[in-house]
Structure formats: structure tokens, C-alpha cells
Amino acid sequence: MAGNSQRRGRRVTSKKGASGGSGGKNRAGLAGKGRTLPADERPWHKAYSGTEKLPQRTAWKQDKERRAAAEEGRAPKAGVPGSKDTTWGRGTQGVKPTRRGGGGGAAPARRGGPKVAPGRKSNPAKGTPELLVGRNPVVEALRAHVPATALYVALGIDADDRVNELVRTAADRGIPILEVSRAELDRMTGGVLHQGVGIQVPPYSYEPFEDLLVASAEASAPLLVALDGVTDPRNLGAVIRSAAAFGAQGVFMPERRAASMTATAWRTSAGAAARLPVSQVTNLTRAIKACQRAGFVVIGLDADGETDVYDLETAVGPVVVVVGSEGRGLSRLVGETCDLRVGIPMASSVESLNASVAAAVTLAEINRRRTVG
Structure with missing residues (x-):
């Protein structure tokens, strides 16, 4: 064959053509979303002045939460005027509230998911959410109005009175209910006996x-x-x-x-x-x-x-x-x-x-x- 096509160690470079465009499909994603509201104009922010008119849906949700809290004899959830922080426990000693994100999700504990104290291993990092497991502890936590951010229920769980109560309570309070496999719940808890249920909670708040x-x-x-x-x-x-x-x-x-x-x-x-x-x-x-x-x-x-x-x-x-x-x-x-x-x-x-x-x-x-x- 003529030329150097059979030369040992030859360099072969592919000829890449021009990249195809999106045809304008991504043009909307490049559009601006308007100005960022300052803190005193955000209804969900603690610095909200309260003088601006609330968006209709925000006002409706806040009013619904206030009515539900009044019926249950508790304080409104975080983000609603008159609510407490999202730490749980009996006190408020220097613990910052954690932000609710994405409905809890079933993400692995190593990357953004709840931290679990598996057996005798070291305690989770301070200030990170945790997973409470076991039917009695979960029911007691919900009865005590611990501000849970997600409820995990194993697929195919044998439902008893406690399971029915915790699912009903979580649904009434708007806590996301996530069905996961037992293998996934085992992995999330690090092998701790969970009885098929667990709730993600913010860090504990100690009494002064x-x-x-x-x-x-x-x-x-x-x-x-x-x-x-x-x-x-x-x-x-x-x-x-x-x-x-x-x-x-x-x-x-x-x-x-x-x-x-x-x-x-x-x-x-x-x-x-x-x-x-x-x-x-x-x-x-x-x-x-x-x-x-x-x-x-x-x-x-x-x-x-x-x-x-x-x-x-x-x-x-x-x-x-x-x-x-x-x-x-x-x-x-x-x-x-x-x-x-x-x-x-x-x-x-x-x-x-x-x-x-x-x-x-x-x-x-x-x-x-x-x-x-």
C-alpha cells in the first residue's frame, strides 16, 4: 500500500465535525429568572418584615398549617409565623435549625442522607440529621412532635397499630412518606434493628x-x-x-x-x-x-x-x-x-x-x- 499508512507507530486522528446544536430547545434555560428577593421580602425567611403582600399560594399554605397546629395543640412548623426552630428535644441550647430539603430522600447516608449511629461505631458529625428507627421510638417521637423531615417505611411491612398510627400521623402533618426496600433500610441504618420503619430528624436540642x-x-x-x-x-x-x-x-x-x-x-x-x-x-x-x-x-x-x-x-x-x-x-x-x-x-x-x-x-x-x- 502506498504512503505511510502501514508505518509502525503512526498517529491516527479522527476528524470530528461540527457539534450539532439544540435547535433552540435549551434557550428557555438560559433566560433569567428575575431578581433575587432580599431577606425582608421572602415570606419564608426569619427576616421577613411582614409588610409585603404574600403570594396567594404561600398565604394559603401558611394559613392551613396554622389551623392544623391549633387543632393539634402544637406550634406551627418552621417557616410559618409563630413557629419554633426545627431542632428537636426539650431545649434550645445553641443548636442551629437544619434546612428541610427534598423531602428527605432515600440518599445514602454517606452523601447528604441521614446519619445513623450503627451499633458501637463513632457518633455522627455534630449538627447533621439522623435516622430514628424502631416502631416504639418512632411513634413516641411523632407523639412528642419531634420535627421529622421524612418517614421511611419498608416495603411489605407487617402493619400493626403502631405502624398505622405513625403513617397516619406523618400524612396528617405533611411529612414525606418514602417506601424503601428492607435491604435499602438495612444499609441506611448500618444493620441496626429498625423493625421496618425510621424517621429522619434534625439534631437533638439539649435543655440548658x-x-x-x-x-x-x-x-x-x-x-x-x-x-x-x-x-x-x-x-x-x-x-x-x-x-x-x-x-x-x-x-x-x-x-x-x-x-x-x-x-x-x-x-x-x-x-x-x-x-x-x-x-x-x-x-x-x-x-x-x-x-x-x-x-x-x-x-x-x-x-x-x-x-x-x-x-x-x-x-x-x-x-x-x-x-x-x-x-x-x-x-x-x-x-x-x-x-x-x-x-x-x-x-x-x-x-x-x-x-x-x-x-x-x-x-x-x-x-x-x-x-x-
Whole structure:
């Protein structure tokens, strides 16, 4: 063959013709959408002045939400005049509301979807939405008007009274209901037992410690629970459940090196976190001393405590029960600050009880003494 067409290492370049146009189909997409409204002219923005006339559809939606909120005895949703922020919990301590986006969606948790605390893995990033799972926790959350942004229901789920209630409640409140496969829900929850349902919620909002202390001091039988370095969210949820069951007014714990209110903690509490305020404090020792100044007797749970829990005569007065961490128990400084160290007698050679079990035994004994006395 003539020429260099068979030359080894020759360079072959394709001749690309002119690109075809869209025929004007994309011309509308290039058109401008008008000016961007300033904050004081956006009806959904907190800086809205309220002097401009609302668009007809916006006014109708806001009026509908106000009527629904009045019938249910709650505050309107975020974006409606008179509404609260979208954080959930009992307090408003420095937590910014999260923006509702796209109806929740079934996006993977790694990219913009809800964060789930799968088992004993590390807690999700602070300020990100989470997925609450389990039929009882989800029902309790909806009853407590936790501002859910999406409800996930597994395909082919066996519907019972709880499932019917949560689906009906979500539909009444305009929460998007998304049907996903069980495999997808398993992947989203990281293998946590979900019972076929889950709701996406904004970050938990903690009660300010000062408000918690004042409210508990005004109760007829003041009782608080403090957690000293409890790092397992399951133990946190179990303690909250026991505290709510035995009449405590709240739980407080340090912000650092301790478990926080994740989806795992919520699920373990079986929804008790909706009824019991939880606070985070910067310095646990300082918070305990504030309780002492308010008239509380602080007792620390210690396997080698000098006082038997069944001889706790101070249980009838204002009490703070301090529960130590799973491994080392009470820290040195917290232990020295406690007024009493209380031990639980055991018949066997077991060294110590689980933190949440020890808390439940102590709270049950305090409740028994108060009921009998």
C-alpha cells in the first residue's frame, strides 16, 4: 500500500465535525429568572418584615398549617409565623435549625442522607440529621412532635397499630412518606434493628442546665441523674429510660468524651427522651457543685462505696445520682465532690454491674423509699 499508512507507530486522528446544536430547545434555560428577593421580602425567611403582600399560594399554605397546629395543640412548623426552630428535644441550647430539603430522600447516608449511629461505631458529625428507627421510638417521637423531615417505611411491612398510627400521623402533618426496600433500610441504618420503619430528624436540642436545675428544684421530689463519662449510647438511652420510669426530672452529662443523644440512644430509651429533658454541661464537677448549692445531696455509684444503697436515708430529699463510666467508674475529681459513695451489695462474685443496670437499681430503691415514706 502506498504512503505511510502501514508505518509502525503512526498517529491516527479522527476528524470530528461540527457539534450539532439544540435547535433552540435549551434557550428557555438560559433566560433569567428575575431578581433575587432580599431577606425582608421572602415570606419564608426569619427576616421577613411582614409588610409585603404574600403570594396567594404561600398565604394559603401558611394559613392551613396554622389551623392544623391549633387543632393539634402544637406550634406551627418552621417557616410559618409563630413557629419554633426545627431542632428537636426539650431545649434550645445553641443548636442551629437544619434546612428541610427534598423531602428527605432515600440518599445514602454517606452523601447528604441521614446519619445513623450503627451499633458501637463513632457518633455522627455534630449538627447533621439522623435516622430514628424502631416502631416504639418512632411513634413516641411523632407523639412528642419531634420535627421529622421524612418517614421511611419498608416495603411489605407487617402493619400493626403502631405502624398505622405513625403513617397516619406523618400524612396528617405533611411529612414525606418514602417506601424503601428492607435491604435499602438495612444499609441506611448500618444493620441496626429498625423493625421496618425510621424517621429522619434534625439534631437533638439539649435543655440548658440552668433551666433543668430550676425546674427540678421546684418539683415535689427533686431527682436528677448525672453521667460521668458514659460513652456507650445504649447505656445513655437505658439510663434515660430508667430515670423517666422512676420519676427523675432530668439527666445531665459532659459535652466531651461522653455519649450524646444519637439515634441509638433514642431507640434504647424507647422514646423516653421525648418526655425527659437532657442537658450537656461544659464541666461536670462545676455542675454538681451547683446542684449542691441548690440543696441537692449528691451520691456517686461506686462498687467500693461506704454506704449501702439499701441504707440510703437521704433518698427522700433532693438527690443527684452520679453514674460512672463503663470501665473506670467515677473519675477522681467527681468522686471527691460527691457527698456519699453508694455501693450495691451482690450475692455472687461479679465485680460490678453495668452502668445502666446500677443506675436502674439505685433509682428503683430511691423511688421505693419515697413511696413508702
